[in-house]
Amino acid sequence: MINVNDIVEINIIDINHLGQGVGKLSDFVVFVDKAVTGDLVKAKITEIKKSFALGKTIEILESSPHRVDSPCENFGACGGCQTLTLSYEEQLKYKKNSVINSLKKSSLDMDGITIYDTIGMDNPYRYRNKTAFSVGKNNGKIQIGTYEQSSHQLVDLDTCLLQDEVADNILKNTKNILEKYKINPYGKRTKNGTIRHIVIRTNKDKEVMLIIVTNTEELPNANKIVEELIKAEPKIKTIVQNINNKNTSVILGYKNKTLYGSGTIIDYIDNLQFVISPHTFFQVNSVQTEKLYEKAIEYAQLTKEYTCFDLYCGIGTISLMAARNAKKVYGVEIVEQSIKDAERNAKVNNIENTKFYTGKVEEVLPKLYKKGIKADVIIIDPPRKGCEKEVLEAIKNISPKRVVYVSCNPATLGRDLEILQDYGFDIEKVQPVDMFCHSTHTEVVVLLQRQDHE
Numbered sequence: 001m002i003n004v005n006d007i008v009e010i011n012i013i014d015i016n017h018l019g020q021g022v023g024k025l026s027d028f029v030v031f032v033d034k035a036v037t038g039d040l041v042k043a044k045i046t047e048i049k050k051s052f053a054l055g056k057t058i059e060i061l062e063s064s065p066h067r068v069d070s071p072c073e074n075f076g077a078c079g080g081c082q083t084l085t086l087s088y089e090e091q092l093k094y095k096k097n098s099v100i101n102s103l104k105k106s107s108l109d110m111d112g113i114t115i116y117d118t119i120g121m122d123n124p125y126r127y128r129n130k131t132a133f134s135v136g137k138n139n140g141k142i143q144i145g146t147y148e149q150s151s152h153q154l155v156d157l158d159t160c161l162l163q164d165e166v167a168d169n170i171l172k173n174t175k176n177i178l179e180k181y182k183i184n185p186y187g188k189r190t191k192n193g194t195i196r197h198i199v200i201r202t203n204k205d206k207e208v209m210l211i212i213v214t215n216t217e218e219l220p221n222a223n224k225i226v227e228e229l230i231k232a233e234p235k236i237k238t239i240v241q242n243i244n245n246k247n248t249s250v251i252l253g254y255k256n257k258t259l260y261g262s263g264t265i266i267d268y269i270d271n272l273q274f275v276i277s278p279h280t281f282f283q284v285n286s287v288q289t290e291k292l293y294e295k296a297i298e299y300a301q302l303t304k305e306y307t308c309f310d311l312y313c314g315i316g317t318i319s320l321m322a323a324r325n326a327k328k329v330y331g332v333e334i335v336e337q338s339i340k341d342a343e344r345n346a347k348v349n350n351i352e353n354t355k356f357y358t359g360k361v362e363e364v365l366p367k368l369y370k371k372g373i374k375a376d377v378i379i380i381d382p383p384r385k386g387c388e389k390e391v392l393e394a395i396k397n398i399s400p401k402r403v404v405y406v407s408c409n410p411a412t413l414g415r416d417l418e419i420l421q422d423y424g425f426d427i428e429k430v431q432p433v434d435m436f437c438h439s440t441h442t443e444v445v446v447l448l449q450r451q452d453h454e
């Protein structure tokens with residue numbers, strides 16, 4: 001029987017989705033902060049729940065062969081990374097195992113399914129093309145950073161090893177300039193103050209879109225602030241003020257005001273040009289996105305006779321890559337601005353065999369089927385919640401030769417694959433791709449073939 005404040009010695013056998021070490025004390029599971037797979041630690045029990053306990057590492061008795069030193073001084077406080085002290089090789093193994101465990105948890109028939117090793121990065125740092133930070137104040141000084149895991153404590157950052165160096169400059173410059181113009185951070189409790197967040201988007205040419213999220217309609221001294229930000233970092237191509245006056249943890253509000261530049265930024269995937277707006281979804285890891293999409297297109301095995309659906313298509317990234325190999329591609333996406341960007345991206349890239357629909361896939365897809373628009377291949381890339389059942393039923397009715405499922409959540413992927421398997425699709429290949437290095441998040445691309453299709 002263990003109690004709170006007990007000091008225990010525990011072998012760490014795995015990590016969980018929060019990046020905590022997992023150990024067992026006579027079959028009772030303990031999640032231990034700051035421990036990695038292979039460690040033997042002395043831990044203090046901090047909380048006991050019905051089926052598990054929580055603990056904090058107080059001493060590493062035997063360090064794991066997979067343990068590495070953290071290259072970031074803020075690791076453990078900043079909520080950005082979870083597995084920075086686990087070797088990258090072991091992180092990739094963890095991601096493959098988490099996919100296998102999720103698929104096994106759903107009662108999938110695993111026979112005949114090939115699960116490949118995770119595709120990793122040569123250099124798993126400075127890969128994020130988008131970072132978002134909260135703005136606060138401490139002893140009169142502006143702070144910009146992230147919140148400590150499950151706390152309201154802001155960790156002030158001057159650098160983040162996941163973002164491009166140019167974004168580090170902007171972090172520092174923005175702090176100084178906001179201080180100079182006495183711009184007050186928004187207080188969740190007081191509901192006062194102006195500035196809530198800054199969001200930094202960078203492209204392959206290290207050009208920057210800076211989004212300043214305010215609680216108020218007006219940003220005092222906006223022109224001077226913009227002038228100084230650009231002088232300090234000429235790589236800034238556009239600055240957008242986003243107004244979010246809601247009591248919410250969602251970062252962006254609905255309204256944008258372009259303070260400088262076009263209000264958009266251009267980026268490239270596989271020689272295709274994409275216009276990106278502040279609200280639109282764009283995969284955060286450009287290097288790995290190319291590998292992920294190439295795998296999806298490889299699995300799709302498109303021909304110039306084929307019609308392809310790209311469901312949850314965003315700004316048309318996968319749609320345009322598919323359109324180069326297919327007769328016709330239909331894209332469906334719920335965010336209207338994304339569809340406008342997708343249509344613009346098709347034009348910018350002289351691609352004429354695409355058609356985009358704004359709406360919920362669960363509503364649009366059954367309508368396309370009723371209209372008799374069918375697909376040889378369906379590519380789906382839903383948000384973390386996965387697909388609504390109407391979507392999976394419509395896929396069954398449309399009965400494509402192949403389905404390519406891109407997922408950022410192995411748990412909902414397992415649920416949906418089980419249904420598609422029941423609907424007559426064989427799951428052939430499962431390829432994890434590391435899009436979020438040093439976190440436990442796993443991206444996967446899956447090939448499903450219709451059982452009666454050669």
Ligand SMILES: C[S@@+](CC[C@H](N)C(=O)[O-])C[C@H]1O[C@@H](n2cnc3c(N)ncnc32)[C@H](O)[C@@H]1O
Pocket residue numbers: 281282283311312313314315316317318332333334335338359360361362381382383408
């Ligand atoms: C994981 S993203 C993929 C976007 C795109 N395939 C890409 O890779 O850039 C999921 C997309 O689904 C959209 N979305 C979320 N729920 C939706 C729904 N019910 N119907 C249509 N689109 C939806 C989101 O706006 C987002 O653009």
